[in-house]
Amino acid sequence: xxxxxEWESGIENRNRHVLKQLLGSERVGKILAVDYLPHxxxxxxxVYREDRLAKPAGEVVFKSFFSRAVKIxxxxxxxxxxxxxxxxxxxxxxxxxxxxxxxxxxxxxxxxYPLTVDYFWRLNRxxxxxxxxxxxxxxxxxxxxxxxxxxxxxxxxxxxxxxxADVIFAVNGELKNLFSHQEKFFLVPNGxxxxxxxxxxxIINRDIxxxxxxxxxxxxxxxxxxxxxxxxxLAQNNQEKSFVLVGPVWQKAIRxxxxxxxxxxFLGRKSYxxxxxxxxxxxxxxxxxxxxxxxxxxxxxxxxxxxxxxxAVVSTQGTDLxxxxxxxxxxxxxxxxxxxxxxxxxxxxxxxxxQRLAAIQNHSWQKRVERMWEVIEQKLNKIPNPNI
Numbered sequence: 001x002x003x004x005x006e007w008e009s010g011i012e013n014r015n016r017h018v019l020k021q022l023l024g025s026e027r028v029g030k031i032l033a034v035d036y037l038p039h040x041x042x043x044x045x046x047v048y049r050e051d052r053l054a055k056p057a058g059e060v061v062f063k064s065f066f067s068r069a070v071k072i073x074x075x076x077x078x079x080x081x082x083x084x085x086x087x088x089x090x091x092x093x094x095x096x097x098x099x100x101x102x103x104x105x106x107x108x109x110x111x112x113y114p115l116t117v118d119y120f121w122r123l124n125r126x127x128x129x130x131x132x133x134x135x136x137x138x139x140x141x142x143x144x145x146x147x148x149x150x151x152x153x154x155x156x157x158x159x160x161x162x163x164x165a166d167v168i169f170a171v172n173g174e175l176k177n178l179f180s181h182q183e184k185f186f187l188v189p190n191g192x193x194x195x196x197x198x199x200x201x202x203i204i205n206r207d208i209x210x211x212x213x214x215x216x217x218x219x220x221x222x223x224x225x226x227x228x229x230x231x232x233x234l235a236q237n238n239q240e241k242s243f244v245l246v247g248p249v250w251q252k253a254i255r256x257x258x259x260x261x262x263x264x265x266f267l268g269r270k271s272y273x274x275x276x277x278x279x280x281x282x283x284x285x286x287x288x289x290x291x292x293x294x295x296x297x298x299x300x301x302x303x304x305x306x307x308x309x310x311x312a313v314v315s316t317q318g319t320d321l322x323x324x325x326x327x328x329x330x331x332x333x334x335x336x337x338x339x340x341x342x343x344x345x346x347x348x349x350x351x352x353x354x355q356r357l358a359a360i361q362n363h364s365w366q367k368r369v370e371r372m373w374e375v376i377e378q379k380l381n382k383i384p385n386p387n388i
Contacts, residue, residue, distance in 0.1 A: 003035045004078045005050050008057060010271040014138050014171065014190055014301070015112045021369035023075050032069075032102060034095070035080040039115050039150070044085040051080030062098055069098055077102060084116065092122040099128050106131040108376070114141050115150060117157045120164040132379055135161045136188075137170040140178065140297035145224045166379055169372060171299035173320055186375050189321060190301045191368040192360060197308035201277040207267050208244060208281050214345060215242045217282035219275055220302055222266075223250040225295050227316065228257045230288045233334050234341065235261045246270055246278050279309045284344045287315035291332050303328060307360040310353035312344035324363070327356045 007016045022028050035051055038044035052068050057078075062069035067081035079098060083091035099107070109119055109130040114137075123130065141147050142154040161168065162179040169188045170176065176185055208215070216234070220226075222245060235243050241263065248269040249255050258264045270278060279285065285306035289295050295317060306313045307327055314337060318330030329340035 003047065003051055003080065004033060004057070004072075005054065006036075010269075010273075012272045015136070017191070017193065017365040018136070018369055018372070019076075021365055023073070025369075025373070027373065028075065030075050030077070030102070030104070032099065032104065033076060033078045035078060037084040037113060037116055038082055039085070041085060044082040047080055048082050052082070062101060064094065067094055069102075088116075088118055088122070092118065096123060096128045099123075104128075108132045108134060110134040110136065112136050112138055114154055114157050114161065115147075117160045117164070120160065131383060132167065132376065133165045134167045134169070134376065135165040137168060137175045137178070139171065140175060140294060143292070143294035143297065145294065167375055169375075172297050174297045186372075188368055188371055189363070190299045190304055191363045191365045192301070192304035192308040194308050194360065194364045196272075197276045197279070197305055198357070199276055201280065204277065204281065205274070208278055211242045211244060211265055211281075213242065214283035215244050215281055216284050216286055216341065217244045217246065217279065218286050218288065218302075219246045219270075219279060219305070220300075221247050221250055222254050225289045225292075225298075226251070226254060227288045227290045228254040230316070230334055230337065231264070232258060232261065234286075234288070234338055235264050237338055238341070239263055241283075244278075244282070246275070275305075276309060279306065279311060282309075282311055284312045284314060284341060284348070285309075286341065287313065287317060288337070289316050291316055304360060304363050307356045307363075310357045312348050312352070312356075314340045314344050321363070323359050327352075327359060 002011050002013055002016065019031070019033065022031060035047065038047050052066070056068070056070045058070045058072040060068060061071045061077060066083050066086065067079065069077055069079040071077045079095065081091055081094065083094060107130055111119070111134070120133065142151045142158065147154060158178045162181055165184060167186065168179055168184045169186050171188070171190055173187055176182065179185055231243065243264045244267060245265065246267045249266060255266060287300055287302050298317065300317060303313055303315065303319055303324070307324065312329070313327060314329040316332050316337065319325060319328050329344055331337045331340055
């Protein structure tokens with residue numbers, strides 16, 4: 001879902017957190033991370049500029065005109081290529097040679113990317129047969145506004161994944177509807193890096209330190225799913241509160257809609273290291289997302305990260321996790337959302353904060369990946385001499 005260079009620049013998402021856990025596991029010998037495959041020429045140019053031409057983050061162990069593999073650590077090598085947009089055959093031929101060069105014998109394929117499923121058969125033809133094929137379904141891409149022109153392809157690919165994958169993880173129970181082989185389906189929601197979000201800060205950045213409390217905050221990319229009309233309603237009906245949006249604005253119309261509101265503040269993108277400091281300044285955290293076919297398939301990481309800071313959460317999307325439901329005020333109705341926001345501020349207490357922090361302990365990325373490994377090892381135990 002993101003390139004390694006984007007992760008290094010501070011972008012964090014599910015596959016980044018899973019990768020971190022895998023790299024720290026003694027059960028994993030080595031990983032070849034294949035960067036986000038370009039599905040448009042614009043993305044291919046970006047990959048070439050940022051991943052092929054840029055200064056490498058480690059030792060270059062393979063290089064061609066369109067590709068590069070960089071050894072980041074003893075365990076991790078990152079392969080970036082624009083071949084997928086030019087020739088799938090050449091891409092998989094090159095990937096196969098790289099697997100041989102790096103001495104991958106039997107291996108597990110672990111994919112997050114539903115825009116291509118060619119690896120199910122192309123690597124087999126090259127003699128690079130994976131011993132297990134894992135797909136991690138993060139949202140329903142066929143309903144994502146940015147991928148609607150690929151909807152038919154994505155739906156066909158989900159059917160192929162359903163037929164070919166040995167294990168299908170998913171962030172949300174709604175995603176089960178994409179797959180018919182329910183015995184392969186395992187719900188593994190998102191989580192939080194608890195140690196990261198529970199750090200203490202002695203210095204507060206001026207951009208938020210000078211904003212009048214109470215601060216109602218949102219952290220994330222301001223894009224299609226963000227309900228600007230709801231935020232406008234909340235701001236106008238709570239003029240004594242400050243509404244702070246931390247994250248890049250991808251939809252210019254959203255900024256324009258909210259620009260005239262004196263109690264709405266856009267603070268822009270912040271690094272992953274800075275985000276907990278901002279969260280700790282919030283009196284309550286909100287997730288004002290629109291409810292549609294795409295967002296119904298989401299499992300916002302924000303819920304876990306907000307709770308990892310001990311904060312009250314008010315959201316248009318609830319959670320299916322029973323132990324977290326008491327700590328998430330959920331409503332798709334504007335008036336009720338506004339009432340929940342005021343209730344959250346009024347009801348907040350040291351005891352509630354302690355209860356939120358206690359509840360989130362069971363939802364760390366470490367526990368999520370441990371669950372994934374349980375499933376994978378059960379599958380591997382049924383394979384004669386898997387020798388991973």
